Amino acid sequence: MALILAAAVGLVIAQRRPRLGRTVIAVSLLVLVLLSMPWLSNVLQRSLETYPPIQAEALRQGQAIVVLGAGAYYGAPEFGGLDVISRNGLARVRYAAYLHRQTGLPILVAGGAPRGGRTESEIMREVLEKEFQVAVRWQEARSHTTAENAEYSLEVLAKSDVKTVVLVTDATHMPRATLLFERVGMIVLPAPTGFATDSPGGGIDLPSANALERSAYAIREWLALSVVRLR
Numbered sequence: 644m645a646l647i648l649a650a651a652v653g654l655v656i657a658q659r660r661p662r663l664g665r666t667v668i669a670v671s672l673l674v675l676v677l678l679s680m681p682w683l684s685n686v687l688q689r690s691l692e693t694y695p696p697i698q699a700e701a702l703r704q705g706q707a708i709v710v711l712g713a714g715a716y717y718g719a720p721e722f723g724g725l726d727v728i729s730r731n732g733l734a735r736v737r738y739a740a741y742l743h744r745q746t747g748l749p750i751l752v753a754g755g756a757p758r759g760g761r762t763e764s765e766i767m768r769e770v771l772e773k774e775f776q777v778a779v780r781w782q783e784a785r786s787h788t789t790a791e792n793a794e795y796s797l798e799v800l801a802k803s804d805v806k807t808v809v810l811v812t813d814a815t816h817m818p819r820a821t822l823l824f825e826r827v828g829m830i831v832l833p834a835p836t837g838f839a840t841d842s843p844g845g846g847i848d849l850p851s852a853n854a855l856e857r858s859a860y861a862i863r864e865w866l867a868l869s870v871v872r873l874r
Contacts, residue, residue, distance in 0.1 A: 678858040679850035681842070687861035688839035691868075692814040694821070697834040702746050705809040705832050707780075707800060710739040711792050711820060712754020712763030713813070726761040728770050731813060731837065736767050738836040739811045740775040748809060749780035753796050757787040789816070790871075793823040806830055813837040815861055819868045 656663055713731035718724050754763025762784040771777045781799050786792045807830040812820045814835035824831045
């Protein structure tokens with residue numbers, strides 16, 4: 644959206660300074676195309692994927708699995724207008740269920756309702772229990788941000804003397820999430836999911852809306868991580 648606005652500004656500038664305006668338009672559109680390329684979105688995501696998949700030895704040290712919310716699919720018409728789990732959220736709870744079956748560790752789902760409606764934790768709990776047949780022991784339903792995920796999860800888990808957690812979120816989001824959970828005093832065993840992978844079969848990957856979305860996500864994470872580190 645910012646790049647489209649920049650191109651629009653270029654059109655306005657071009658009315659008085661044609662050369663500068665054309666340059667702004669050309670650069671904006673070029674960057675938009677580049678960010679839509681799958682290879683570049685993979686590069687951006689992988690620059691944040693600093694934590695590898697969790698290993699069995701690390702899993703054995705955990706006391707609980709904490710899975711973070713990833714928004715919701717609001718007012719899903721095929722589900723009768725109900726707020727249901729998002730695509731990224733489904734990937735996270737599926738991995739949490741997989742880890743639970745390996746370890747037997749209890750699960751905490753974390754996420755409030757920043758846009759109103761059902762809380763993310765309620766939606767995740769419903770999917771885990773009804774679709775994956777995995778029990779959820781704790782539900783943290785107040786948080787609107789990753790920082791609040793960490794703060795409020797600590798409050799819930801402290802009552803059960805849990806301090807070492809297997810943290811489940813996207814590989815792109817994991818650096819920031821880990822840093823915030825460690826800052827509140829938790830011992831974090833990162834269990835990332837949703838890594839950037841290459842398409843099978845080779846060939847030329849053309850620009851796509853999906854790649855642009857993933858590029859934007861990675862850029863937002865880099866900016867948010869920088870702010871957290873500065874604080």
